[in-house]
Amino acid sequence: MRRGTMLFLACLTAVGTVRAEDAPEVKEHVEVTATKVPEDPAEVPQSITVVSGQDLRDRGATDLRSALFLVSGVDIAPGSDSGPAGSVPALWGLKEFDAFLLVLDGVPYGGAFNPALTTLPMSEIERIEVVRGPAPVMYGATSFVGVIQVIRKNPEAAHPELAAWAGSHSSGGVQVVQPLPGMGALKSTVSADVATQGFKDDRTQYDKAHVAWRGMGDMWGGKLTLGVDGTWLGQDPASPHPREGAVLSAAVPLDANHNPSGAYVNDRRIHLSGGYDTEAMGGMWSTLLSVSDSAGSTLRGFLAEIANVPDNGHGLRQDIDLTDIYLDTHLAWKPKGAFRFLAGVDYLHGKGEMHGGDFDYTIALDGSNPPDGKAIPSAASVEMEDMRDFTGLYGNLEWMPFERLRVDVGARLNHTKEVREAEVVGEIEEEEEGENDLSTTRGSGSLGAIFTVWSDGADAMRIFADYRNTFKPAAIDFGVEAEGILDPETGESYEAGVKTAFLDGRLTAELTGFQMDMDNLVVSQAGEGGTPVLSNAGAVRLRGAELSTAYAFTPTLRANLSYANHDARFGDYVTEFDGVPTQLEGKRLEMSPRDLAALGVVWAPPKGLRASTQASYVGERYLNKRNTALADDFVTWSAGVGYRFSSIELRLDGTNLNDARDPVAESELGDAQYYRMPARAVALTGRWTR
Numbered sequence: 001m002r003r004g005t006m007l008f009l010a011c012l013t014a015v016g017t018v019r020a021e022d023a024p025e026v027k028e029h030v031e032v033t034a035t036k037v038p039e040d041p042a043e044v045p046q047s048i049t050v051v052s053g054q055d056l057r058d059r060g061a062t063d064l065r066s067a068l069f070l071v072s073g074v075d076i077a078p079g080s081d082s083g084p085a086g087s088v089p090a091l092w093g094l095k096e097f098d099a100f101l102l103v104l105d106g107v108p109y110g111g112a113f114n115p116a117l118t119t120l121p122m123s124e125i126e127r128i129e130v131v132r133g134p135a136p137v138m139y140g141a142t143s144f145v146g147v148i149q150v151i152r153k154n155p156e157a158a159h160p161e162l163a164a165w166a167g168s169h170s171s172g173g174v175q176v177v178q179p180l181p182g183m184g185a186l187k188s189t190v191s192a193d194v195a196t197q198g199f200k201d202d203r204t205q206y207d208k209a210h211v212a213w214r215g216m217g218d219m220w221g222g223k224l225t226l227g228v229d230g231t232w233l234g235q236d237p238a239s240p241h242p243r244e245g246a247v248l249s250a251a252v253p254l255d256a257n258h259n260p261s262g263a264y265v266n267d268r269r270i271h272l273s274g275g276y277d278t279e280a281m282g283g284m285w286s287t288l289l290s291v292s293d294s295a296g297s298t299l300r301g302f303l304a305e306i307a308n309v310p311d312n313g314h315g316l317r318q319d320i321d322l323t324d325i326y327l328d329t330h331l332a333w334k335p336k337g338a339f340r341f342l343a344g345v346d347y348l349h350g351k352g353e354m355h356g357g358d359f360d361y362t363i364a365l366d367g368s369n370p371p372d373g374k375a376i377p378s379a380a381s382v383e384m385e386d387m388r389d390f391t392g393l394y395g396n397l398e399w400m401p402f403e404r405l406r407v408d409v410g411a412r413l414n415h416t417k418e419v420r421e422a423e424v425v426g427e428i429e430e431e432e433e434g435e436n437d438l439s440t441t442r443g444s445g446s447l448g449a450i451f452t453v454w455s456d457g458a459d460a461m462r463i464f465a466d467y468r469n470t471f472k473p474a475a476i477d478f479g480v481e482a483e484g485i486l487d488p489e490t491g492e493s494y495e496a497g498v499k500t501a502f503l504d505g506r507l508t509a510e511l512t513g514f515q516m517d518m519d520n521l522v523v524s525q526a527g528e529g530g531t532p533v534l535s536n537a538g539a540v541r542l543r544g545a546e547l548s549t550a551y552a553f554t555p556t557l558r559a560n561l562s563y564a565n566h567d568a569r570f571g572d573y574v575t576e577f578d579g580v581p582t583q584l585e586g587k588r589l590e591m592s593p594r595d596l597a598a599l600g601v602v603w604a605p606p607k608g609l610r611a612s613t614q615a616s617y618v619g620e621r622y623l624n625k626r627n628t629a630l631a632d633d634f635v636t637w638s639a640g641v642g643y644r645f646s647s648i649e650l651r652l653d654g655t656n657l658n659d660a661r662d663p664v665a666e667s668e669l670g671d672a673q674y675y676r677m678p679a680r681a682v683a684l685t686g687r688w689t690r
Contacts, residue, residue, distance in 0.1 A: 033103065033129045033149045035396060035408075036138050036286075036342060037332050042499050045408055045448030045464040047132040047512045049548065053125040053153065058604040059612045060640040060653035060685070063122060064089070068148070069614050069638075070600045071130055072510075072548035072562035075593065077665035079675045083235035083265035084199055085118040085206045088665045091132055091146035092514060092542045093566030093592045095665070096521075098475040101135045101143035104150050105227070107273055107290040108142060111324025112350025112388040114475060116294070119231040119269045121210055123175055123193055126153045132546075133493050133514065134470040137410035137446060138330070140346060140392040141472045144491045144518065145542070155179075155214040158189035160690045167683030169198030169205070186224070188215030199238065200679035202257040202367055206235040222278025229271040237265045239302050239367075240673035241663070246629040248663060248674065249306050253366050255679075258303040260315055260361055260373030269294040283333020283341075294322040299373050301361060302670040311360040314670070315373060318356035320478050325349040330394075340398040348390040354478040357381045381425045386476055391415045403452075408466075410446040415439070416473050420485055436485040444470040450499075458505030465496040474520070477668060491518045509549040516542040517571075539571025540589065556605040561598070568592040570625070577626065587627045591666050595619030595633070607646065613639040623663060623674065634662040636677065647689055654682040 031041045031050050041048040049071050061067040064087055065076040073091060080086040080097070089100055101108060102115035110116035131147040139147065158179045166172040173195030180188045192211040199205060214227040239258040242249050252258075273290035301315030330344025357378025361371050394412040401407070419437040448466030455461075474486035497512030521537040544566040552558045568589040574581050588594075600614035615637040623629040637658055642651025656677060663674035 031127075031129045031131075032106075032151075033131045033147050034136055035398070036106075036136075036330065037284075037340075041129075042460070042462065042501065042508075043406065043450065045406065045450035045466050047495060047497060047510065047514075047546070049130040051128045051130070053127055055602070056125060056128075058602050058610070059600070059614065060642075060651055060683075063087070064117065064120065064148075066638070066655065067122070067125075067128055068130065069616060070560040070562055070598045072598075073132065073544070073546040073564035073566070073596060074130060074146075075596055075618060077591075077675065078678055079238065080665050081240075081668050082118050083206060083233075083237050084197070084201075084204055084678075085208060085233060085235055087117055089117075089146075089148065090592070091130075092516060093544055093568035094145045094540075094542055094589065095591045096475075097477075097668075099143060099145050101139060101147045102150075103139075103147060104271075105152055105273065106149075106275070106288050106328075107271075107326055108139065108324075108348065109150075109271075109292075111292060111322070111326060112348050112390060113322060113324070113352060114477075116269065116292075118233055118235075119210075119267055119294075120150065121152070121212060121229060121231070122150075123210070124152045124158070124177060124189075124191055124212075126151050132512075133466075133495055133516070134444075134446075134468045134491055137392075137394045137396060137412035137444060138328075138342070138344065138346070140348070140390055140394070140412060141414050141416060141444065141470065141488075142348075142390075144470065144472060144489065144493075144516065152214070155189040155216045156187045161688065163685060163687040165683050165685040168681040169200060171196060171198045171205075171681070171683065173197075182217075183215075184217070185219050186215045186217035186226075188213060188226075201238040201255045203236055203259065203263075203370075204238040204257060206233065208233050220278075222276055225273075225275040227271075227273045229269075231267070231269045231271075233267045233269075235265040237263055237300050238675070239300075240667035240670060240675050242303055242306050242670070243623060243629060243672040243674065244306060246623075251306055251365055252303065254661060254676075256365070256367035257370075258301065258313055258363050258367050259370065260299070260301050260313070260363070260376065261370040262373050263300045265296075265298050265300060267294060267296040280331065281333065282335065283331050285329070285331045287329040288327070290324075290326045292322075292324040294320075294324075296320045296322070298356075300669075301363075301373065302667065302673060303363070303365070304360075304670060306365070308365055310362050313361045313363045314358065315361055315376065316356060316358045316479075316669075317373075317378065318354055318478065320352065320354045320356075323349075323351045338400040338402075341395070342397075343395040345393050346391070348388075350386075350388040352384075352386045352476070352478060354382070354384045356478075382422065384420065384422045384478060386418065386420045386478075388473065389415075389417045390473070405452075406450050408446070408448040412444045413441075414444060414471070415441045416488070418473060418485055420476075438473075438485045440471070440473070440488055442471060444468075459501050459503070460499075461501075462499045463497070464499065465494075468493045468495075479668075487520045489518060489520045491516055493517075506552045507549070508551075509547070511545070511547050513545045514543070518542070537570065537575075538573030538584075540573075541569055541571055543567045557601075557603050559602075560600045562596075564596040566592060566594060566596070575625070582626065584625055587625060588622050590622050590625050591664075593619040593621040593633070605644075607644050609641075609643055610649075610651065611639070611641045613637065618662070618664075623666070624672065631663055634660045634677075636660045642685075649687045649689075650685070651687075652682065652684050654680070656680050 075090040161177040175193035304314040305312040328346040334340040446468040450464035493516040546564040570584040597617040640653035659680040667673040
């Protein structure tokens with residue numbers, strides 16, 4: 001029997017055979033991502049998971065991977081081309097850096113370009129909401145396979161907090177939260193955290209500092225919210241491990257780093273936001289405005305040839321400045337009767353400027369004695385400017401023709417415009433200039449229904465189904481290979497499932513099945529010199545089923561079990577490998593495992609001894625599009641133990657305790673190169689809260 005099936009059956013048996021004790025208090029979860037109004041996710045006709053901030057603290061989760069470790073069908077690979085502080089989430093079996101939408105407190109974080117995962121704040125979290133499938137019509141042409149929204153605590157309810165931690169590989173950090181004296185009706189809080197995170201990989205770490213001020217108050221007849229975030233990130237990147245044939249190369253040591261000396265992937269992001277909610281026309285009128293500015297700089301390289309020969313490394317240097325502006329205003333009202341309406345308009349603007357170049361260098365296969373990257377001149381210079389504008393009118397109707405049935409209808413009119421200019425100066429001073437522009441106007445929409453089969457107090461069984469049709473402008477990676485604007489990606493999805501709650505709400509389960517058909521999916525393929533470039537693929541079909549369960553044995557003991565079966569395959573798609581046209585129809589998407597499973601158990605009394613453990617299974621997956629390199633399945637597990645006094649908590653947490661080092665993410669820098677799971681790490685944390 002396969003290891004994944006054995007793990008799943010063992011987990012299911014464990015959940016089903018534990019004897020129930022006194023009924024615990026069941027906490028109500030509220031989500032806003034699907035409809036932009038607070039709702040019980042069990043009553044929305046979509047697959048939605050809400051992870052509470054308290055659960056994150058009980059499990060010692062401090063990054064997005066550990067936070068969503070137990071969410072069904074979500075596979076987050078730590079580390080990526082964006083640096084050791086980055087990650088690559090996968091939902092519905094598609095692991096692409098831009099296929100999902102990242103939202104922070106209602107604002108697309110990363111704006112019109114790509115999710116800004118490396119600078120995402122992970123402190124003061126109230127909850128994280130995961131909505132699978134294309135983004136709701138309220139967020140427009142932004143994602144296909146899911147929305148991950150991080151919602152921070154209300155600053156009006158903040159408490160003083162101080163935490164410090166130290167861990168493996170010379171890691172450590174400090175975090176502080178302090179409410180400020182009220183400024184009239186405006187109550188605010190300031191928070192700051194600094195951290196350094198080391199890794200077993202040679203010359204790999206990151207240093208991060210984040211400061212935030214957030215305020216909220218009842219003013220001018222409504223609710224005003226304000227926020228300022230500043231993040232400074234300095235990364236010494238790892239390098240991906242090259243593949244030879246069907247396996248990762250044995251000629252390259254496990255933790256070798258092939259970056260030139262002095263390599264960095266740095267970023268500075270300033271994020272300002274303001275919102276205002278007030279009653280109007282018998283409903284609630286909400287407006288949100290945000291402006292973000294990011295200044296990134298990169299100097300890095302990778303092994304281009306697996307041999308100790310001259311110029312076996314290829315590097316790049318870039319300076320990228322990004323500006324994002326987001327405006328949304330909408331009115332939600334519920335007249336007497338069975339209807340609730342939401343209508344609005346939003347605007348998302350992005351401007352990106354890149355200046356960079358590439359170069360060749362020589363480095364040993366074990367990464368020793370790297371050359372000084374700053375001293376190597378660029379062989380070519382590239383300048384690029386890209387401007388994007390996404391505008392939309394949207395509306396959403398919730399209709400309950402009778403008590404047990406709810407129908408949701410969403411519609412959106414999208415207009416997107418992109419203008420790109422690029423200039424390339426080569427080694428012999430030959431100049432290439434290009435300008436591209438592309439405008440698209442089209443509709444998108446959704447239709448869903450949920451029916452309550454039966455209900456009894458906190459217990460219920462509901463069946464739901466939904467259909468969504470959307471599109472998304474193609475991603476841009478600001479690579480040194482100057483690219484034209486690709487065709488928009490399009491997607492059509494179907495989803496159906498059942499949501500249940502039993503034993504006075506202590507046992508909950510959700511089972512869903514889905515299918516998405518996509519066209520013009522943006523993929524990476526080898527370009528000239530081996531440097532990958534983005535291109536439109538043909539058709540892609542994502543199919544699968546996902547199961548999630550949660551059981552509260554007592555008020556202090558709970559368990560979560562999840563399992564997902566994904567089948568992500570290419571449709572009609574012809575591409576070239578070594579100059580030979582190859583049809584990929586029927587091949588599985590690379591880095592997409594068929595089976596995923598996770599089990600977690602948490603013991604978290606208000607005081608005294610606390611403990612948690614989680615295990616995750618990732619099934620076999622192909623490393624390449626031609627499906628000739630199959631990677632083995634693997635398991636990772638983590639655990640934590642601590643003791644909580646009235647206001648002080650001490651805890652020891654370990655991640656990847658079995659030290660699995662399997663490939664988890666494919667690099668977009670070099671062809672056939674992969675990032676491995678980071679090595680085992682432990683951290684000791686002390687936290688004081690008043």
